[in-house]
Amino acid sequence: MNALRTLLVTVTGALLLLPINAVAATKNVIIGFHRAPAAHEENLVHGARGRIHRTHRHISAISAELPEEEIARLKKDPSVAYVVDNITFTLIRPVEPLSVASPEYVDSWGVLRIGSDTAASRGFKGAGIKVAIVDSGIDYNHPDLKDNYRGGYNFVANNSDPYDDDFQSHGTHVAGVVAARDNGTGVVGVAPAASLYAVKVFGANNTGGDMDMVVAGIEWAIDNKMDVVNLSIGYSGDIYSVYPDYFKPLKDACDMAYQAGIVLVAAAGNDDREIVSVPAAFDSVIAVAATDQNDQRAVFAAPYASSYGSQVELAAPGTFIKSTVSGGGYALLSGTSQAAPHVAGAAAVLLSTGIADGNGDGSRADEVRAKLATTAKDLGDPGRDKYFGWGLVDLAAATAASESYRLHLVRMGRSPKRDMQSIILGKGNYSMVIKNGGLERIVAKAAEGDSFKFAQLYSYSFSSALQEVTFSVALDGVQTELAFFPGGEVGASADLTITRLNQ
Numbered sequence: 001m002n003a004l005r006t007l008l009v010t011v012t013g014a015l016l017l018l019p020i021n022a023v024a025a026t027k028n029v030i031i032g033f034h035r036a037p038a039a040h041e042e043n044l045v046h047g048a049r050g051r052i053h054r055t056h057r058h059i060s061a062i063s064a065e066l067p068e069e070e071i072a073r074l075k076k077d078p079s080v081a082y083v084v085d086n087i088t089f090t091l092i093r094p095v096e097p098l099s100v101a102s103p104e105y106v107d108s109w110g111v112l113r114i115g116s117d118t119a120a121s122r123g124f125k126g127a128g129i130k131v132a133i134v135d136s137g138i139d140y141n142h143p144d145l146k147d148n149y150r151g152g153y154n155f156v157a158n159n160s161d162p163y164d165d166d167f168q169s170h171g172t173h174v175a176g177v178v179a180a181r182d183n184g185t186g187v188v189g190v191a192p193a194a195s196l197y198a199v200k201v202f203g204a205n206n207t208g209g210d211m212d213m214v215v216a217g218i219e220w221a222i223d224n225k226m227d228v229v230n231l232s233i234g235y236s237g238d239i240y241s242v243y244p245d246y247f248k249p250l251k252d253a254c255d256m257a258y259q260a261g262i263v264l265v266a267a268a269g270n271d272d273r274e275i276v277s278v279p280a281a282f283d284s285v286i287a288v289a290a291t292d293q294n295d296q297r298a299v300f301a302a303p304y305a306s307s308y309g310s311q312v313e314l315a316a317p318g319t320f321i322k323s324t325v326s327g328g329g330y331a332l333l334s335g336t337s338q339a340a341p342h343v344a345g346a347a348a349v350l351l352s353t354g355i356a357d358g359n360g361d362g363s364r365a366d367e368v369r370a371k372l373a374t375t376a377k378d379l380g381d382p383g384r385d386k387y388f389g390w391g392l393v394d395l396a397a398a399t400a401a402s403e404s405y406r407l408h409l410v411r412m413g414r415s416p417k418r419d420m421q422s423i424i425l426g427k428g429n430y431s432m433v434i435k436n437g438g439l440e441r442i443v444a445k446a447a448e449g450d451s452f453k454f455a456q457l458y459s460y461s462f463s464s465a466l467q468e469v470t471f472s473v474a475l476d477g478v479q480t481e482l483a484f485f486p487g488g489e490v491g492a493s494a495d496l497t498i499t500r501l502n503q
Contacts, residue, residue, distance in 0.1 A: 025068050028053070028086040030212055030249045032061045033079055041079065048074050053086075054212060058219045059252045063212035084246050089209045091136060091170045091202055092234045092267045092277065094333035095300035108187045109293065110177070110317025110342055115396030116190045119349050120182070124399050126191025126348035131178055132226040133341075134217045134233065135171030137164035138198035139326040142172065144180040144187060145196060152198030155216050156208040162198035167205075169325035171198065173333055174232050176324030177341035178348070186330055187322055190345025190395070191352070197226065202233075209233070211250055214279075218253040222260050227351055229257060230344035231266040231285070232337035234277030237309070241275070251282050258284035261363035263351075265344040267336035269307035270300060274386065276309040286347075286369060287311045289388060290318025290339035295379055297387050300334050307336065308387045313369075314376060315388040316342035346372060346393045353399055354431035354472035355501055367429070371398055371501075405498040411439060413490035422483040423498065425475055431499045432471040436462050438492030443485040446475075457482070465492075 033041050037055050045052055045062055048070040053063040063086055066074070075083050111117070119125070130150070140149040140163065152162040164172045179196050180189035199217040202208040214233065221229050240247055254264055264285040269277035280287035290298035290306040298318045299305040306318065318339035325331045350368050357364050375398040376391035384390050407421045434442060441461045460469060473482075484496060 026065050027068050027071065028063070028065050028210065029071060029083050030061050030063045030086050031074065031083050032059070032081040032248065034060065034081050035079075036060050037062050044074070044077060044079065054216060056212070056215060056219060056249075058222055058256050059215060059249055061215075061249050063210075082245065082248060084248060087211045087235060087246065089211065089214055089233050089235045090206070091166070091209070092232055092270055092335060092337045094168065094170070094173070094335035094337050095270065095304050107322060110321050110338070111188060111190050113317050114190065114342055114346060114393050116345070116349065118396035119399040120192070122399055124349050124353050125182070126179065126194030126345065126352045129191065129194045129227045129348040129351045130197060130225065131191070131194050131228040131230065131344060131348050132197045132199050132217075132221045132224075133171050133175050133178065134199040134201055134214065134221070134229055134231050135174055136166035136169075136202040137162040137171045137200035138175045138196060139164050139169065139172045139324070139328070140198065142176075142324050142326070142328050143185070144183065144324050145172070145175055147181050148179045148192075148194060148196045150195045150197055152200065153217075153220055154200040155213045155220075156200055156203040162200035164198070164200075164326050165204040166202060166326075168333070169331070170202070170232070170337065171200070172326050173323045173331065174230060174337060174341045177321060177338060178230060178345040180324055187324065190342055191348035193352075194345070194348040197224070211247075215249050215253045218257050221262060222257050226262055228263045228265065228344050228347045230341050231264065231279055232340050234267060234269050234280065236271075237269070237275040237277050237281050240278045240281055247278050250279055254279055254282050254284045258365055259363070261365050263344075263347040263365045263368050265340050265347065267340040268309070268312055270304045270335050271307045272299075272303060272305035273307055274309050276307055276311040281311050286313045286343060286372075287389070288313070288336060288340040288343045289315045290334075290336045291315045291379070291388070291392060292317075292319040295377075295392055298334065298336075298339070304335075306339070310386055312386060312389040314343050314372060314390055315339070315379060315392050343372070343393050346395050346398065349395055350398055353501060354470050356429035356472040356474040358429050358474045360474070407484065407496040407498070408493060409439070409442065409484055409486040409496060410493045411486045411488050411490055420483050420485050421496075422481055424481045425498070425500070427475055427477060429501045430473050430475065431501060432473060433497045433499075434460075434469045434471070435495045436465060436467045436469070437494050438465045438488060439486050439494045440488035440492070442494060443487065445483045445485070446480055
């Protein structure tokens, strides 16, 4: 019995002397591969004792939790392109005013400052344009947002309910700047007829925000054919300037979204330093700095002010911005998080004008970007500078038309050539609005050189007698003759308005 007791004591003592860190430490990482991940790549992660969080759809990567000692071995595998930490981003938090602003700053002053009311009076309100708010969600029951809300996804909880539960209602506030309805109450957004989609990557109590969530949100925007993505989020640009490869998964996702024709807009940051936050620092993203009511660089409550740097592309209002918050109310917030959605809304408005794909690359994102830059109100040093980029976004100038023409097309029942209406237009991008009065179709053709032969541009068949249709056309020649041929019953007609857009 004594011998047995001695053995038990010895074994117990040995157990107590085991190191307390015997369980291997793990790390959340994103593993990039040289090809799209499939069974082999997933098995490789499992073989490294990894737990997969998600296999990405548009970048060749898997996000997973791995034992730290396996990471070095995995990096040496020939099928692995990179392994980076799954960095956690933060919302670029607005600075709440210490006191209520004076009345002159209340009620959408930023929307007015960038000429959104002028664009709306011309009929350009963002109708038909899809804007994704990659943020903390949206209060989709808010009276100023519910009519424009079209859906989304919650990547924090992995479900289809992206309701905003953030303590500042960050995503809801951003959404209101973009597209609060023009309904006579509350506030109005830059693009009050745009469609809003909530891509929730941040949850309550500052949860979420991992890089793989943000990447998944941008991939969702690509899959769901968004036109504009707003990213009022950030991670310090200090690390990006020294170790750019740390952010490769997110940069690849942004680059792919831009190549897919999406306009990406992000906040420059509130750090009052010459360093632009990620993802605003990426070339594929429009970096937005903030201005105040005097068109000066925005200074928030100390020590916060608008960040600046060579990547800043545009400036927009960002102080005392009144917008929607969860629960149906409104609040004043200040920051580059509020400046960015002014530009996102402006991009939506510009897309709704029918801006053409001038270079024929299958995307209008680069044309929108160039248009916003060339029509911006120059602030600071002449030309592009590190504080304001090209200047304050100006929708009044961006939507101004230098030329407008109207044609009345009538099917007379004679030969197609005699029913034809033609017009000679100069080089540029044009929006064409057809208000049908009973025609079955319209065929548009362009003259080939100096001959009287015409090459067909498009043929459109109307689904209803009173349908209204908008086209966009880019003309490269110094002068181009366009001919329009009406088809249908005798006496049917249509009114065609051709507007040259300042490019």
